[in-house]
Amino acid sequence: MRAFAADADGPPAARLVALDFDGTLSPLVDDPLAARMAPSARAAVDRLAAALVGTTTRLALVSGRNLADLAERSEPPVGTYLVGSxxxxxxxxxxxxxxxxxxxxxxxxxxxxxxxxxGMAEAVAGREGAWVQEKPSAAVLHTRLASAADTQAAEHLADAVAARLGLHAMHGKDVVEVAVVETSKGEAVDRLRDVVGQDAGCPDARTRVLYAGDDTTDETAFAVLGPGDLGVKVGDGDTLAAQRVPDADGLAAVLDLLADLLERQEA
Incomplete structure (x- = not known):
């Protein structure tokens, strides 16, 4: 963390703190519409956002949720970049x-x-607890409340629909998402890296990124991190991230530490 927060040699470099939402800042819940940041994460994000004012560090939320839903559930501070879907x-x-x-x-x-x-609606027909969420560029199969047998059958049909249309099915925690726009969180982080460098007035140096996430879809973001960057895996599971915390409270502690370091630099 101290290496990420420290000023780099050479041209001034911007920093980007990019965070997943569900399972990272917010505990996973049965009803996606009920998701909110954990109290500790809410306080840490707001404190960090305040510490970033006037600096070359920017905050972003990177989620599978559609953009409007992400904004409504997360209530992000002014200045936050949002990436949805x-x-x-x-x-x-x-x-x-x-x-x-x-x-x-x-x-x-x-x-x-x-x-x-x-096709996705047909995949969940007659399967209690399985449902489809429609996004502006995707459809998502949710199976958190479905039986194991119905989950397996619905996922098989969702994969078949994707294959028939020549699309990629992304499997996450109790979800299968199929999108008609081919992209990933890793590509989004790379784009944000460039945007933030320009916005912060540091176009000549590579923006350093701290990325935190909990799901398999976050691994594409961890995969694009390099020297000077920091990946934080939230929860269990194999990961490319260098660091791990158990839950949203653990991530809140990481964000508080970063705020501490940035506040000391500005003092």
Whole structure:
């Protein structure tokens, strides 16, 4: 952490603190609409955001949720970059609210999305506890409340729908997401790295990134980290991240430490 927060040699470098939401800042819950940041994470994020004012460090939330839903559930501080739908949607939180970049699908993508939604609905038909969430560029199979047998059957059908349309099925914790816009959290972090470098006035140096996440989809973000970056895995499971914390409370402690270090630098 101290190495990430320390000033680098050479041209001034910006920093990006990019955080997943569900399972990282917010405990996983049965009803996605009920998700909120854990109290410790809420306090740590707000404190960190305050510590970043006037610095070259920026905050971002990177989630599989659609952008509007992410903004509503997370209530991010002003100045936060938001990435939704695993990178397909982007926005920035301003004093006036969420400034979202419009998502425009090609005619082929729109046709695929319609077929995808139909196929995913058929995959959950008659399977109690399994349901489909529709996103602007994807459909997501949720099986957290389904039986093991129904989960296996629904996932098999979801994979088949994706294969038939030539799309990739992303498997996460109790979810299978199929998107018509091909992207990943790793690609999103790489794009944010460049955006933040320009925004912070440090275009000549590689932006250093701290990324924290809990799911398999976050591994694409850990995979793009390099020297000077820091990956933090939240919870159990194999990971490319160099560090691990048990839960949202553990991540809150990491964010508080970073705020401590940044506040000392500015003192």
């Amino acid at each position: 695993h990178g397909a949607e982007t926005g920035h939180v301003t004093e006036d609210g969420l400034d979202a970049v419009p998502l425009d699908l090609t005619p082929e993508q729109a046709d695929h999305l319609a077929a995808l939604r139909t």
